[in-house]
Amino acid sequence: MLDKTDPKFLWPRIRLMCQDAFSEFIGTFIILMFGDGVVAQVVLSNGKKGDYQSISWGWGIGVMLGVYAGGKSGAHLNPAVTFSSCVFRKFPWKKFPIYMLAQTLGAFCAAGVVYANYKSAIDTFEGGAGIRTVTGANSTAGIFCTYPAEFMTRTGMFFSEFIASALLMFLIFALKDDSNLGSGNLTPLGLFFIIFGIGACWGWETGYAINFARDFGPRLMSYFLGYGNEVWSAGGYYFWIPMVSPFFGCVFGGFLYDLLMFTGESPINEEWMGIPGAYYRMTSFARSKKEKTDSIV
Amino acid sequence: MLDKTDPKFLWPRIRLMCQDAFSEFIGTFIILMFGDGVVAQVVLSNGKKGDYQSISWGWGIGVMLGVYAGGKSGAHLNPAVTFSSCVFRKFPWKKFPIYMLAQTLGAFCAAGVVYANYKSAIDTFEGGAGIRTVTGANSTAGIFCTYPAEFMTRTGMFFSEFIASALLMFLIFALKDDSNLGSGNLTPLGLFFIIFGIGACWGWETGYAINFARDFGPRLMSYFLGYGNEVWSAGGYYFWIPMVSPFFGCVFGGFLYDLLMFTGESPINEEWMGIPGAYYRMTSFARSKKEKTDSIV
Amino acid sequence: MLDKTDPKFLWPRIRLMCQDAFSEFIGTFIILMFGDGVVAQVVLSNGKKGDYQSISWGWGIGVMLGVYAGGKSGAHLNPAVTFSSCVFRKFPWKKFPIYMLAQTLGAFCAAGVVYANYKSAIDTFEGGAGIRTVTGANSTAGIFCTYPAEFMTRTGMFFSEFIASALLMFLIFALKDDSNLGSGNLTPLGLFFIIFGIGACWGWETGYAINFARDFGPRLMSYFLGYGNEVWSAGGYYFWIPMVSPFFGCVFGGFLYDLLMFTGESPINEEWMGIPGAYYRMTSFARSKKEKTDSIV
C-alpha cells in the first residue's frame, strides 16, 4: 500500500511507513490532553475553574479535535472502534495491533504531560509533595483514569460501560452512513455531541471510559508516577472492566446498526447474516495455518 | 415502493420492508437514551453530575443524534410531526399508525434500558430496593416521563405544551424550506438548538414533552416497572395532556408556517386554503367506504 | 418587484404582497419567544430552571432560529440593522418603515404569548394575582424588556448599548462579506455566537437590548398588561436609550467595517467616502420635493 520510493527524503519516507501509527498516536494524545486536562483543572481547583459540565466539554472537544488531528488513519482513536471496523467494515485485521498500541501509547504519554503540568497543584491538593492517593477525600488518581461510583455492582459497572460503548459505535456508524443522512464534514462536530452526551447522560457510574486506550494508558502512567497498586485494586479490581467491556459494547452497537439500518457491505448483509462465510473464512485460515505448520514440520 | 426482490438475502429483504419502522424505532430510542439518561443522572446524583442546563443538552443531543440515526424514514421521531406531515406535506396517511407505533415502542424500550442501567442508583435514591415513588422528595418517576409544576392550572398545562409543540413544528418547517434560508446538512444541528431552546425557555411548567411517544412510552414502562397507578393519576390525571396537546400544537405551528411563509405544495396554497379540497376528499373517502360496506352487506 | 398575477389563488397572492412584513414579523416573534421565554423561566423559577448562562443561550438560539424563520426578507429582525443596510448596502429606504413596524409588532405579540404562558408563575412570584411591579425584589417587568443596572450613569447606559450594537453590525457585515472569509450557510450559527457572546461579555449593564423592536415592543406590551407607568420612568426614563442608541451603534459599526475591510459597493468606497454623493442625493431629493410643493401651490 505504501509506495516507499515516493517521498524523496529520509524522514518523509519513515513517516509514510508509520503514518497510521503516528496518526492514531497523536489523535489519542489530543483526546487525553483535553480530557485528563479538564478533569485535573476541575478537581484540583475544587470546582472553581470548572464544574461537571466542563468535563463534558473537555472530553467532547478532545475527541472532536483528536479526530481532526488523526484523520489520516481514519481517526479510530479507540481499540474497540478499530475492532468493530475489522468485524463489520473490512478494516484489515493485521492493522489492529498497531492501532491499539499507538492509541494506548498516545493516551499514556498525554497523561504524563498533564501530570507534569499540574504537578504543583497535585502536591497542594494532596497535602504535600509526593503524596499520591487513589481513594480518600484528597485523592487525585481520578484525574487520569476512571473509577466506579461507590454504589455500583460489578454487573452494573460492566453494563454501564457496555451501553455507553454500544451507543458510541452505533452513532459513529450512523454518522458515517451516507445512505442514511450522513454527517459529511460535520463528523468531528457530531462526535463532540456524542461524547458530550454520553458524559452528560451515561457518565456518572463508571466515568464513561468506553475506550481501552483512554483508560489503560493513563492508568499505567499513574502507576508509574507513584499512585501505587491501588490503581489496579480500587473498586474491586475494576481496572479490567473499561478494558474489556468497550469491545463487547462496540461490537454490539455496530451489530445493531448493521442489523436495523445498514444496507452497504457488511457481514449482516451476506448470506445467513455472514455467519457461514465467517465460519468458512475462520476454518480456512486455520486450515491454511495448519497446512503451513505441517509443511514446515 | 419497496422492490422486495432487490436484496438477495432474507434479512436485508425483511429489513427493507420494515425500514420505516426500524428507523423511527431506533431514532426515538436514541432520543430517550440521552433524554431519560440525562434526567436520571442529574436527579439521582442530586445535581452533582449535572444541572438543569445538562438536561437541555441531553435532550438536544438526543434529538440531533436521533435524527442522524433515523434519517432513512425522514426522522419524524414524534407522532405529532408525522401527523402534521400528513396534513401539510402529503406524507401518506397509511404510514401514520406504523410510525406512531414504532416511535412509541422505541421510547418505551429506551426507558427500560435507562432503568436497568440506573437501578442501583434509583434504589439508593428512593431509600431502599424496590421502593418506587411518583411524588415526594425522593421520587424518581420524573426520570421517565413529564409531570407538571405544582402551580399550573389544567388550561395552563395544555397551553404550555401547545405553544412548545407549535414552535417545534413551525421551526422544523422553516429549517426544511429551501425557498427560505433552509438548513441543508445543518438540520440535525438546528434541531439540537430548537430542543435546547425549548427546554431553556419553555421547559419548566410541563417539562416540554411535546411528543406523544416520548411521554407515553416511558410512562407505560415506568408503570410496568412498579411505579404504580400514580403515573397516570399524578397532577390531576395529567398524563393525557402530553399525549393530545402536541397534536394540536404541531398542526397549529405547521399551519402558521404555511400561512405566513410557505410557497410550496400545501393545502394552504390551494383554492380557498384547501378547505373545499379536504372536504371533498374526506366525503369521497366516506362515500367509497359506505359503498364498500353497502356492497358487503 | 412582486408579480401579483403569479400565485393563482387569493391568499398566496396576499402573502406574496406582504412577504417582507410577515417574514420580519415572524422572525422577530421567534427571537422574543425564546428570549423573553428564557428570562421568564430563569427569573420565575428563582434560578432553579436556568441561570445567567441560560439567558445567553435563549437569546442566541432565538436569533439563530429567527434568522432561519425570517430568511425571505433578509432576516434583519432589528430596525437598526435595516437602517444600516439602507445606509451602507443600498437596501431601499422605502422598505424601512414596513420592516420596523413588522419587527416591533412581532416582538410585541411574542411578549404577550410569553405573558399568557407564564401568568400563573408571575402571580406566584409577585405574591398575588394581578400584582405587577417594575422594581423591587419580586418585580417581573424585567422578563419583557431591559432595565439598566443600578450603578450606571446615563452616558454609561448609552455607551454600553452603542458598543454592543456596533459589535453586532460590524460582525454581521463581516459574516456576510464573501471577499472576507464569509460564513455562507453557517450565518445563522454565527449569529448564535454573536448574540451569545454579546450577552456573556456586554450584557450586564443594560441587558443588551441592541434592538428598538426587541425592547420597545415588549415594553409596550408590559405597559398594556398592567405594569404601570414605571415601565417608562424606571432607571430615569431609561426606555428611550435602547430605542435610540442601537441606531447610532449599528451605523457606527457598519461604517467601521466598510472603512477598514469592505471592498464591495458602499458609500465609503465612492468618491470622498460618498459624502458629496450623499449630499447631492439629499439636496436633489429636497429640491424635487420643493418643486412638487411649489407646483402644487
Add this chain to the structure above:
Amino acid sequence: MLDKTDPKFLWPRIRLMCQDAFSEFIGTFIILMFGDGVVAQVVLSNGKKGDYQSISWGWGIGVMLGVYAGGKSGAHLNPAVTFSSCVFRKFPWKKFPIYMLAQTLGAFCAAGVVYANYKSAIDTFEGGAGIRTVTGANSTAGIFCTYPAEFMTRTGMFFSEFIASALLMFLIFALKDDSNLGSGNLTPLGLFFIIFGIGACWGWETGYAINFARDFGPRLMSYFLGYGNEVWSAGGYYFWIPMVSPFFGCVFGGFLYDLLMFTGESPINEEWMGIPGAYYRMTSFARSKKEKTDSIV
C-alpha cells in the same frame, strides 16, 4: 503584490495598502472585546452574570468571530502564529513586524474600550473612584491581562503557557491541512472549540494567554490606566512569560505537526529536515548583508 492603481478613489487605495494591518488589528480587537469583556462582566458582577465557563465561551467566541473579521490577512491574530507560519509555511518574514504591531495595537485598543464601558462598575468593585489594584480581594487588573495562580513555580508558568501554545499551533495546522480531514468552512468554529478547550483544560494556572498581543497590549493599557508598576512586577515579574513562551510553544507545536503528520511543503519535508537549507539561507543572508555593508564602506 498590491496594485495601487486599482481602486479608483483615495481611501480604498490607502485601505488596500494597509489591508493586512487593518485586518489583524480588527481581528485581535474583536478577540479582546469579547475576551476582556467577559472577564470584566464575570469578575465585576461577582459571578452573578457569568461563571468560569462563561469565560471559556467569551474567549472562544472572540477568537471565532475575530477570525471571521480578520480573514483578509489570514487571521493570525497572534504573533506566535505569524512566527510559526514564517518558519513552517513560507509566510514572508518581512510581514512579521507589521502583523505583530497591528495585533498588539488591536488588543491594546480593545482593552481601552472595555475599560471605558466598565469604568463605573470597576469603581464600585474596587471600592472608590480611581482606586485600581493588581493584587488583593478587590483587584481588577486581571480583567485585562493574565496573572499566574499563586502556587505556580516559574518553570511551571513557562511550561503551562508552552503546552497550551503548542496545542494551539498543532491544532491550527491540523485544521488547515487538507490532506488530513481539514476543517474547510468550519475553521472558525473549530477555533472556538480549540480556545474553549484550552480554557477549560489548561486555563487555570496562567490564564492561557498563549498570545503576546493578547497579553502585552492590554497589560500596557492597564498600566496607562493607572494600575501602577505592579502590572509588571506581579507574580515575580511574570509579565514576560506570556510574551516569550507562546513563541517557543507555537514553534514546537508546528514542528510536531509537520514532523508527524504534514506531507505538504515544509522545511521538515526537505533534505535533512531543512536544517542545511535553513543554515544556507541564513548564512547567505548574512553574507549578502555583509557584502552590502562592505560595499557601502
